[in-house]
Amino acid sequence: MSMTERPQEALSRDPRKIVKDLIRRLISLETRKKLAIRVNGLEWVAKDRRSWWSRELIRDLAGENINEYHRFLWLHHLAYAAPYEVATRFGDENIEKSRKMFSQDLVKHLVSMKIDPGTEIRSIFEVGCSLGYQLRFLEKNVFLSARTIVGIDIDRYAVMTGAEYLREIGSKVSVRYADMLDLQKELAGKDFDIVLCSGVLMYLDEVHASEVVRVMLRHTGIMLAITGLAHPHVDNSGLLQSIPRERDLAFIHNIDSMVRRAGGKVIARRWDGANLVDGHSIYFVFATKD
Numbered sequence: 158m159s160m161t162e163r164p165q166e167a168l169s170r171d172p173r174k175i176v177k178d179l180i181r182r183l184i185s186l187e188t189r190k191k192l193a194i195r196v197n198g199l200e201w202v203a204k205d206r207r208s209w210w211s212r213e214l215i216r217d218l219a220g221e222n223i224n225e226y227h228r229f230l231w232l233h234h235l236a237y238a239a240p241y242e243v244a245t246r247f248g249d250e251n252i253e254k255s256r257k258m259f260s261q262d263l264v265k266h267l268v269s270m271k272i273d274p275g276t277e278i279r280s281i282f283e284v285g286c287s288l289g290y291q292l293r294f295l296e297k298n299v300f301l302s303a304r305t306i307v308g309i310d311i312d313r314y315a316v317m318t319g320a321e322y323l324r325e326i327g328s329k330v331s332v333r334y335a336d337m338l339d340l341q342k343e344l345a346g347k348d349f350d351i352v353l354c355s356g357v358l359m360y361l362d363e364v365h366a367s368e369v370v371r372v373m374l375r376h377t378g379i380m381l382a383i384t385g386l387a388h389p390h391v392d393n394s395g396l397l398q399s400i401p402r403e404r405d406l407a408f409i410h411n412i413d414s415m416v417r418r419a420g421g422k423v424i425a426r427r428w429d430g431a432n433l434v435d436g437h438s439i440y441f442v443f444a445t446k447d
Contacts, residue, residue, distance in 0.1 A: 181217055189214045190229065197235050204239070211235040212405075219406050226406065227360035228336070234314040237405065241315050243322045246290040249298070255384075255437040256291055259355065260299055263382050266425045266443045272379065275301045282349040283308040284340065284373060285357030288319030289332040292353075296330055300351070309335035309343060337361075337369050344376040352377045355384045356437070359407040363399035366410055371419040380445055381421065385412050387438035389431035412442045422447040 180189070193214040197207050211230065219226035230236045245251055267274050278300045283292050286308025296306055306329050310316050316334045323330050335343050337357065352373045358366040374381050386402060386409045387393060396411040413423050421444045429439035 180214070186215065186218060193229075193235060194233050197233070197239065208236045208239060211239075223401070223406060224338075224361055224365055228311060231310075231312050231360065234312050238312050238315070241287050241312070243288060243318050246288050247293060247322065249294065252290070252294050253435045253437065255434040255439060256294070256355065258434065258439065259382070259384055259441055260291075260295060262425070262427060262441055263351075263380070263443065264299060267380060270379075270424075274299050278303050278350045278379070280305040280349040280378070281307070281351045281353065282344070282347075282376070283353040283355070284337050284369065285354060286310050286319075286332050287312060287315045289316075289323055289328075289330045290319070291355060292330045292332070293323065293328055296328060303350075304329065305349070306330045307349075308332040309337070309340075311336050338365060340369055340372045344372060348376050348378045350379045352381045354382070356386075358383065358410055358412065359386050359402075362408060363410060366399070366408065367415045367418060370412065370415040370421075374416065374419045374421045374444065374446060377444075377446060380424075380443060381416070383412050383416075383442045383444070385410050385440045385442070387428055387430060387440035389438070392428050392430075393440050394426070394428070412440070416442060416444040420447055421445060 193211045196202070196210045196214070199207060215226065215229060218229065231238045264274050279302065281292065281295065281300060281303055286292055287310050289308050292306050292308050296303065308330065310332065311334065313334050316332050320332050323332065354373060358369060361369065385393065386407060388396060388400070388409050393409065393411050394413040396409070399411070400409045401407070402409060413426060416423050423442055423444050425443040427439055427441040432439060
């Protein structure tokens with residue numbers, strides 16, 4: 158309670174906020190990071206509560222370094238990363254409708270360029286591939302002639318379990334641990350026909366997300382395909398700056414502008430505003446080198 162706060166006012170505050178504030182004052186951030194990891198392993202605690210505590214224990218980190226806040230949660234398979242498991246993500250029946258819409262639009266726009274996705278696409282690279290389930294879906298259903306299918310992700314657990322499953326089923330998809338902030342090093346000397354980035358740029362601020370777009374575009378042979386959070390009321394292409402979403406501090410970006418600033422050309426896009434598909438907003442951008 159502050160010196161100017163009356164007792165009844167303090168009692169009326171959200172008890173959870175009082176506890177969180179007290180914990181943050183008394184326990185160092187480094188110790189709280191360890192607690193966030195431990196809390197996630199408590200099977201007797203409901204999953205939604207584990208997710209909540211994992212985020213809230215380090216929420217003040219977001220104010221210091223928003224990129225590092227999201228990076229820590231993904232790196233340790235916490236909060237919004239935790240639901241990504243082999244059993245619930247792989248298989249056509251488990252692919253979310255919004256991802257299927259994305260792949261359908263990708264195919265449509267390749268065909269409009271007179272490119273046959275099934276026979277003319279040889280290499281694919283995905284930034285933020287998680288387990289590799291989207292790449293596996295595309296390998297089976299879209300890019301049938303692709304020989305090089307690679308993904309990177311910062312979630313070590315997802316990469317490890319996904320890679321093991323992909324080996325077991327004889328897939329050509331290869332996933333490995335890497336940070337997208339080191340993307341230039343990962344892609345040095347390499348180009349891919351298709352470069353994908355689905356729901357990943359939202360975890361970087363505008364400056365760093367723009368740099369990732371620039372690097373991806375530089376190493377794109379045919380098409381760069383990106384999904385992002387859609388602003389519910391204003392077409393993202395009209396945003397003057399990126400906006401953090403209140404509930405999870407993920408960013409709503411103007412990806413169209415990022416592509417143009419990187420020297421690329423937006424050949425197709427889709428913005429569905431407040432419309433949600435399986436809980437996800439729809440904002441797709443398809444681009445080529447100008």
